[in-house]
Amino acid sequence: MVIKTGQLFKIILFCVLTFKAGGLHTTTNVATKVKGVAGVWYTPDIMNCSIDINSYNLDLSGITSLVFEIKRCGRAHVILSSSDVRNSSEPLFGISIGYKTYKTFITYRADDSLDSESRNYVSFLNPNILNCTVYQTFWVSWSDGDIKLGTGNVVGENI
Ligand SMILES: *[C@@H]1O[C@H](CO)[C@@H](O)[C@H](O)[C@H]1NC(C)=O
Ligand SMILES: *[C@@H]1O[C@H](CO)[C@@H](O)[C@H](O)[C@H]1NC(C)=O
Ligand SMILES: *[C@@H]1O[C@H](CO)[C@@H](O)[C@H](O)[C@H]1NC(C)=O
16 A cells, blocks of 8 residues: 555554554554664664555555554554655654653654754653553544644544
8 A cells, every 4th residue: 555645655654553544444463573673763774674554455545644553562653754665765754652651753854864954853742652452543644744643543633
């Protein structure tokens, strides 16, 4: 599934999840094989660590939001990439949910240089947003270039 948006972002999720988009509800289990830790802030070739939800044969062209569920003890990551070929050098947004159980980061990076001018982030306090045993529902939207994240299955609510 390539998610073609106004901004040409493709969405990449990693973790165990179910996701819904465009009225379609798909359940799949995905898990990444990452040695050590990985994150868009400090892993240049971060796309290698991701699972492309494009590979689930869904046509989500034109959508600008996605509802998904995460069951996870540690951090979960969502990447919105501008690359169709998983090129880590292309601009991307990384959403890191549940860092140290209390923080969420939305990071933009222009390329894979990790230079300080090429990346920045905002962070939000939201303790215990994930649960190891119970799926939690989230949405992400990217219309008009505004990256938003919220909880629940109503896009735009609980940002
Ligand atoms: C990441 O993927 C690229 C392209 O396939 C490859 O050139 C590179 O060696 C990979 N890096 C790692 C750490 O696997
Ligand atoms: C990845 O993107 C960079 C920057 O746009 C480009 O120079 C490079 O050729 C691309 N690599 C691939 C494999 O598409
Ligand atoms: C996860 O959810 C279960 C069931 O609602 C609850 O008992 C447990 O305390 C939760 N764990 C955390 C870390 O919030």
